[in-house]
Amino acid sequence: MTGLRLILNNISHAYRDLTVLDDIGLTAEPGEVLVLVGPSGCGKSTLLGIMGGMLRPSGGNVSVQGNVAEDCLNPLTYVFQDFSLLPWRTVAGNIALPLEARLSRQARAERVAEVLALTGLTEFAKAWPKQLSGGMRQRVGIARALAVRPACLLMDEPLSALDAQTRDLLLDEFSSIIARAGTTTIYVTHNLSEAVRLGQQIVVLSRRPGRIRATIRIDRPIAGRSARDPDLLEIEENLWRMIRDDAAAAERERVDA
Amino acid sequence: MPDPVRFRGRGFAPQDNAWASAGTLLGLIALWQIGASAGWIKSVFLPPPVAIATALWHLTVSGELWKHLSASLLRLGIGWVAGTVFGVGMGLAVGLWSALRSPIMAVVAALFPIPKIALVPLFIIWFGIGEGSKIATLAFGVFFPTVIATAGGVDNVPRGLIRMGQSFGLSTGAIVRTLVLPGALPAILSGFRVTTSIAIVLLVAAEMIGAEQGIGAFVLSAGNLYDTDNLLAGIVVLSVLGLIVAWGIGRLEKALLGWR
Structure with missing residues (x-):
């Protein structure tokens, strides 16, 4: 496996007097997909x-x-x-952005072409972002991230802005891209179906201040998983039982605020 | 019997019509000419379009128009470019660095409302009666709106894009060049529309106060002689100049902001 081991020791965070994270310690192993789940406002994106x-x-x-x-x-x-x-750069221009001043023009073009092919965007290289659907735009985001050959991908609810059908389609693509790239991946989501589909280590955070409530390991390769697999459905159900009360309380807090 | 649902979604979607614009202008000019030919409008107060066109023709063939226009264009070009370069630089500084933001904006807020024409006598004292005072007036008038437009444009660049650039390890220079400047460009170009108009107003004012050549000086001189044909010919030249500048900025926007 390639990728980095990412280690968090006793992470706490507060915005002025508001503590959002408290004593978080976890390790993402090289090449592992670690999914962070928890109710809204628990500090997943902050983490x-x-x-x-x-x-x-x-x-x-x-x-x-x-x-x-x-x-x-x-x-x-x-x-x-x-x-x-x-918005002022084409698909290829967006992907090339982090490569500029780091690679020669030719090496840059080769790498852009490579990730365009990997993400099925080759024929959209010259399109403007405004011409693309949400799903295609996120593919460009993935392609740009892969272009720098990361050792660790940090994905912040990458599918949440998309409709359900596009989400399902992209989720399949994500899992195969992540499996092929072999990078350590931290994936933040509030969608439990995505969590069990992708996660090898699922870390459940409590509502604010976010603390680790449980860690669940799924020792199956990501490739070949389906969100309808009985064992994954059972884990999803368990996760929902853990999160439900916190999610309802977080929602009430949001309404009160 | 079911009632049909009445359509209520009409209107509130105005659209441009180039033919209507041209037709309106030509119609007004035709009415003006008809009014003058019929004797309803006295030509000493408002000469007819044909007389203005004739005056323009004579000015063109005699070379006098170019003599005045070239002097004005030189002042306009130098003054606008100077004010724009400093204004964009200062606007970027305001938009990017906290240490400069409040001090510069305090100065801009204090000086921006001053009518710049009132400063022409002061600039004459500082820079002399020659070109320096006129160019300084233009540059000063262009500078402040440019700072405000540029700083506003930088403020409106989504912070998420800048964080994206940082997350990919782009240098500050690369972030400014590839994210901030293109993101602020629509606001900067909108500012150009305002500043070119301001520059033309100040150009005429400065030339009326102390110049022998230039469209402003020519218009003033024609007015002093009750030569309304030439006076209005000069005004037409200014109007056409404004139109050409606005067209040029429109082309620039189309070329640079085609992604919108």
Whole structure:
């Protein structure tokens, strides 16, 4: 397996007086898909921001272990919920963005062509983001992330802005892309079906302040999984039982606010 | 008997019509000419379009129009470019760095409302009666709206895009070049529309105060002589200049913002 081991030690975080994360400790093994689930507002995205160095935690530390491949240009790479594509660049231009000033023009073109093919976007290379559907835009987001050959992918609810059908289709593609790339992947979602479909380690966070409530391991390869597999359905049901009361309480808090 | 559902979604979707625009202008000019020919409009107060066109023709063939126009275009070009370059630079600084944001915006807020024409005498004292004072007036008038438009444009670049750039390890320079500037460009170009109009107004004002050549000086001189044909010919030239500049900015927007 390639990829980094990502280690979180006693992570806490607060926005002024509001504690959102409390004493989070976990390890994502190289090549493993770790899924973070929990009710709205439990600090999943905040934790992902801390993991990738985009947020400074109030307490604790994040470290990585392992060797990064020579051609890796950005070891910890995000895939964003809102795609974060530049509307003034074509699909190929968006994918090339993180490669600029790091690779020669030819090497850049080769790598862009490679990830376009991997994500089925070759014929859309010259399209503008506004011309693409939500699902296609997120494919571009994935292609851009893969173009830097990451050692760890950090995916923040990458399918939540999409309709249910597109989500199901992309989920299948994600699982095969992630399995092929073999990178460590941290996947944040509130969708439990996605969690059991992709996760090898599922970390359940409690409602605010987010604490680790349970860790579930699924020792089956991602490839070949279906969200309708009986064992996965049972795990999904267990996860829902764990989260349901917290999710309802979080929803009430949001209404009160 | 079921009642048909009445359509209620009409209107509130205005659309441009180039023929209507051209037809309106041509219709007004025709009415004006008819009014003058019929004697309803006295030509000493408002000469007919044909007289203005004739005056323009004479100015063109005699070379006088180009003499004044070239002087004006030079001032306009230098003053606008100077004000724009400094304004965009300062606007970017305001939009990007907290340390500069409040100090610069305090100065801009204090100086922006001053009518720049009132500063022409001061600029004449500082830079002399020659080109310096006129160009400084234009640059000063262009600078402040450009700072405000650019800073607003930078503020409106989605922070998510900048975080994306940071997450990929782009340098500050690369983020400014590839994310901030293109993201702020629509606002900067909208600012150009405003600043070019301001620049033309200030150009005429500055040339009326202290110049021998230039469209402003020509219009003032024609007015002093009650030469309304030439006076209005000068005004037509200014109007056409404004139209050409607006067209040029439109082309620039089309070329640079085709992705919208």
